[in-house]
Amino acid sequence: MKTFWVRAVNLVLIIALLIGYNTVLTLRDKDDQIAKLTADLESANLYKQSVMQSQEDAAGSSYEDGIWKGEAQGFGGTIQVEVTVEGGSITDISIVSAEKEDGAYLSMAEDIIPTIIDAQSADVDTISGATFSSTGIKNAVAQALEEAAK
Amino acid sequence: MSKIDIHHLTKKQRKQMHGWLRAIIQLLYFLFLPSAYTAAFAGVKYIFTQLGAGEKIGLTSFVSVLIVLCLYTIVFGRFFCGFACAFGSFGDAVHFVYVWICKKIKKKPVKLPETVTSKLSMVKYVVLAVIVLLCFKGVYSQTQGYSPWDVFSMLHAFNFKLGGYLLGIVLLVLIMVGMALQERFFCRFLCPMGAVFSLLPMLPFFTLKREREQCIKGCSACTKQCPSDIGLPEAGTLDVSGDCFQCQKCIDTCPRMNIHCGLQGLKGNEVVLTMIRALILLGLFIWLGI
Numbered sequence: 001m002k003t004f005w006v007r008a009v010n011l012v013l014i015i016a017l018l019i020g021y022n023t024v025l026t027l028r029d030k031d032d033q034i035a036k037l038t039a040d041l042e043s044a045n046l047y048k049q050s051v052m053q054s055q056e057d058a059a060g061s062s063y064e065d066g067i068w069k070g071e072a073q074g075f076g077g078t079i080q081v082e083v084t085v086e087g088g089s090i091t092d093i094s095i096v097s098a099e100k101e102d103g104a105y106l107s108m109a110e111d112i113i114p115t116i117i118d119a120q121s122a123d124v125d126t127i128s129g130a131t132f133s134s135t136g137i138k139n140a141v142a143q144a145l146e147e148a149a150k
Numbered sequence: 151m152s153k154i155d156i157h158h159l160t161k162k163q164r165k166q167m168h169g170w171l172r173a174i175i176q177l178l179y180f181l182f183l184p185s186a187y188t189a190a191f192a193g194v195k196y197i198f199t200q201l202g203a204g205e206k207i208g209l210t211s212f213v214s215v216l217i218v219l220c221l222y223t224i225v226f227g228r229f230f231c232g233f234a235c236a237f238g239s240f241g242d243a244v245h246f247v248y249v250w251i252c253k254k255i256k257k258k259p260v261k262l263p264e265t266v267t268s269k270l271s272m273v274k275y276v277v278l279a280v281i282v283l284l285c286f287k288g289v290y291s292q293t294q295g296y297s298p299w300d301v302f303s304m305l306h307a308f309n310f311k312l313g314g315y316l317l318g319i320v321l322l323v324l325i326m327v328g329m330a331l332q333e334r335f336f337c338r339f340l341c342p343m344g345a346v347f348s349l350l351p352m353l354p355f356f357t358l359k360r361e362r363e364q365c366i367k368g369c370s371a372c373t374k375q376c377p378s379d380i381g382l383p384e385a386g387t388l389d390v391s392g393d394c395f396q397c398q399k400c401i402d403t404c405p406r407m408n409i410h411c412g413l414q415g416l417k418g419n420e421v422v423l424t425m426i427r428a429l430i431l432l433g434l435f436i437w438l439g440i
Contacts (some may be wrong), residue, residue: 004388007351018197018207025206076307100307103439104189104211111210128199128291129192129212132309 062088063148069096070144074136076100081137083144090117093141101133109133116141165402171421172232172397175428176239183435184236184306188299189215191343194278195285202286211438218434223347227357229427231337231344232395237302238337241329248330262332264379270339271378271393278342298322333377338393348392354412356423358400359385364408372400372409382409398424 063085071080077100084092093113098106108130115124122142127134159167193216200207207213219230231238252259262270284290294314301318304310312319328335337344360372360382373381377397383389401409401420410417 004351004354004390007349010349011351021201022207025204029206075304076309102185102189104185104192104215107211107439108192129196131294 063090063145066148068144068148070140070142070147072136072139072143074098074101075105075132076102079133079136079140081140081144083141083148085148090120090145093117093137095137098133098136101136105130105133109137112137121145161402168398168402168421168424171424175233175424176242179234180236180239183234183432183440185303186215186219186230186435186440187235187237187343188303189440190219191216191299191346193217194343194346195281195290198282198285199288199290202288215438215440218438220347220350222431222434223352224350225353225356226427226430227352227390227396228344228347228394229356229396230431231341231347232397233424233428234431235337236306237299237341238334238395240302241334241336244326244329245333245335260331267332267338267379273339274341274345274348277340278345281342296321298325334395337395338378350392352390352392354388354390356411356413356427357390357396358394358398358409358411359383359387360404360409361385364406366405369405371403371405375399375403385410385412385414 065085065087068083068085069080070083071078073079077098079098079101080096082094082096083090084094093116095106095110101109109127111127112124112134116122116138122138122145124138126138189212193210193212193214196210196212197207197216222230249259281290284293296317298318298321301312301315301322304312304315325336325340328339332338362384370381373379376399377395378391378393380391380394382394382400383391398420401407407418411420411423416423
């Protein structure tokens with residue numbers, strides 16, 4: 001009888017702690033965001049310049065426009081992706097097929113897609129916990145980009 | 151129709167039917183939904199990795215699987231462990247084969263003595279603590295290739311690129327030896343996910359109890375049959391043993407049909423309850439998109 005309540009109280013405490021932890025981080029994130037936006041405003045011109053610079057950089061290593069296909073080994077089988085290149089940069093990556101991957105792992109591994117688009121390159125870190133599936137996506141994108149760079 | 155049949159079966163037939171039902175459910179989950187246990191534990195690892203790095207904990211697919219399986223276990227007991235976990239079913243199969251071979255060559259199966267098993271069941275908490283600590287320190291990724299689960303999942307997915315997994319393979323083989331000698335060896339002694347489940351406050355409605363005053367004096371048929379050597383708690387209490395996998399073998403073993411789940415009305419219809427639980431779990435898995 002007693003153990004049940006001890007366990008219940010422990011569980012509630014753990015959940016409360018985790019929620020509290022997350023809330024504190026969210027608040028901190030917001031503060032950081034406000035600070036960042038203020039800083040951005042102050043150096044608006046500088047920021048503009050840097051944006052233009054980075055656009056030039058991207059243009060330097062640009063890919064040919066089109067939809068490029070690539071595939072690579074994931075966890076249980078082949079993963080196929082389609083990479084959309086518009087205006088010389090990667091705008092979208094979609095997974096065409098990944099039949100042999102486990103759902104939970106694949107959806108975790110898909111987090112690598114925005115990272116790749118941000119970096120405009122497949123040379124990014126894999127997702128821990130879903131190493132196989134995210135490596136598969138990464139390598140498939142790399143293969144597609146090789147095509148696009150020709 | 152099936153309900154009427156159930157009541158007219160002999161004791162032996164009932165036992166066989168329950169055995170078959172469990173084997174079929176286990177086989178189906180093993181073939182089609184083999185990754186839930188690693189996904190749920192990846193949720194535990196993810197939470198501690200984020201805590202250690204001071205990052206926010208997102209509701210990732212791993213965390214969702216973890217939360218859903220924990221809630222399921224709180225309501226239904228460790229039914230997932232007993233019926234749906236691929237690694238648990240694998241252990242049952244290894245043990246079954248070992249006992250079958252012993253029978254064929256007319257040798258008595260070796261069993262671990264109870265004094266040893268009761269101590270070993272604490273090891274899983276150590277395993278959990280070590281893994282969680284490694285995640286918190288951010289060095290868990292350096293243990294790539296050590297996990298017997300990774301090796302098992304890769305073999306299950308017909309992925310045989312096992313270079314760099316030597317320690318994992320050795321551990322898996324050692325675990326298989328243990329699985330043969332002791333039913334539910336891994337689940338009871340080593341499973342870090344089981345350690346999490348066993349610490350949950352499980353509700354008393356669907357977990358098993360016995361009417362102690364009706365027991366035959368000195369009879370311990372249920373404890374002997376139990377893969378975890380549990381002496382079941384008294385009916386009407388909130389006590390649940392964390393090591394009970396809900397395999398329900400004890401129900402058919404009891405000479406007085408004295409064991410039932412918290413809801414008395416379900417007595418004798420445990421088969422229906424088993425199927426309902428299996429279907430609810432299946433529904434949850436489909437909803438989660440595992």
